Amino acid sequence: MATARPPLHVLIAAPRGFCAGVDRAIQIVELALERFGAPVYVRHEIVHNRFVVDRLRSLGAVFVDELDEVPDDRPVVFSAHGVPKSVPEAAAGRSLNYLDATCPLVSKVHRQAERLIAEGRHILFIGHAGHPEVIGTFGQVPPGSMTLVETVEDVADLALPDGNLAFLTQTTLSVDDTAAVVTALQARFPTIKAPKSEDICYATSNRQAAVKAIAPRCERMLVIGAPNSSNSLRLAEVAQRMGVPAKLIERATDIDWDWVGTPASLGVTAGASAPELLVREVLDALAARFAVTEEIADHRPENMVFKLPRELVA
Template sequence: MKIILAAPRGFCAGVNMAVKSLELALQHFGPPIYVYHEIVHNQFVVHSFKDRGAIFVNSLSEIPSGSTVLFSAHGVSPAIRTEAKNRDLQAIDATCPLVTKVHLEAIKFAKEHYTIILIGHDGHDEVIGTMGEAPEAILLVEDVADVDQLEFTTQTKLAYLTQTTLSVDDATRIIQRLKERFPWIVGPPKEDICYATQNRQEAVRVLGQQADIVLVLGSQNSSNSQRLRELAAESGKASYLVDGPKDLEREWFRGSETVLITAGASAPEQVVQETIAWLQSHFDASIEEQIVQKEEVVFPLPKALRALQSPSPAT
């Protein structure tokens, strides 16, 4: 068996920043550190932080007054920020800057009296946070069929935004339909789907052609990981989304000579390497890393943590 290891894969700059933020908060303030929703959508990461004293909550009412709370990479609504302040919580905001960009666009369009069409997945943490910026002005659509249900006249100022972790192809189809039905609609100055999501999808699109089977490392509730699996499946490849080697079944690989391995933007490299080791032990697999794009993006830590970061060694 030959393993093609996709690059880029795994942690993006936003996830890396959020994970480092929680690590630093635990080191400096000590456990427990409360986290509003999962820090990132990956079970390996969440469970490892639980073991170190992080407590993940779905409501701020679960957090004792005066405690430290970290907002996840997916962002939160203004109502959550206000509630945290009212409960005297010490908030650390680890929202990905690319998600913050979408929030700011929503605020700007709402102030200019636009009706905003948000393309995204209902119930996703990022969508909930973005819609919370201007709930009276934002409508959610998930697919082209939803767009076809909309009715507006040319008197309505329309704008669209997208969740950052969507399938590029799906978002393009929905945006195209919006423009067909409402030619006067406007979009953000720069597209919202993040660079890491696009790069990982491009790697699967390009490298998947060489493979018999595609393994995506990531959790089931990870939107960008699901899109990678779907993209591989759409190209006719057997594709599986797994948290790690414990989810693998030998029968999947019967007759497969080449396996492409990638990882969603919230999946740590450790699970990639453990999966490779499993394939090597069962199938004597060889490895070839193929780089489709190079990523050098780095996001700064939240202001509340920057002073706590160890200085880089002198060069």
């Protein structure tokens, strides 16, 4: 006689998964493959998700670390995280056919950085060292004109005079952590210039808010996303800070069933680079072990769409 499956109420965060910038970047690679045929080269992972990268690779995308790995006669796509100015300059110097899939919200930060430097300001950039978006943003301005700030503690160590300072932020940060760093910067440097609008992107903010909305009703939370995805890591942190044990997984096969245990309720969300089919895969895996009831907790509907490059839609 089959053992009855224990009941489990699954709260599915919304919004979750793909944001407009990720969707646009993936479409750029797909359309480039249609337009130019395989192979199409991509500098770095187009987005931080192994499943997405592997699927595009199966269609004919070739992922490389540096531009010198791209043949002269093939197109190359720059990732959604943005690249230093030196990269498109080098591509143009070789007459490469290149397509820039940088998220428009990241490009907005790049333009802000250029304007602030033109005003004669030094920029304090809130972000994570080594992240591709940080590398790309630092590459928009002259060396030495921007300083990285990662934590509130870093603010106390800054040896800069007040006056002619400004701050910008990486788009995929923790909303709460960033607010604390900004507060510390403004206390230390009262005349520091703030950006006109929030640099943390709408998708990052919305996904963190959606986790906060369901966390009080969850005993555990699964976050679907890559370990190198900043926005996915932040989602797990948000849940944990609210007292909800959370695990970051790439897909259903990564679920640690001993860790899951037999909770009465469990939350599921996905980072901005994780496709919805991976969410469905996790829900199906849960349904195979539990008598699942699903609830989509729609926190804030999204309808953002970014335009594709003209050369791919003409």
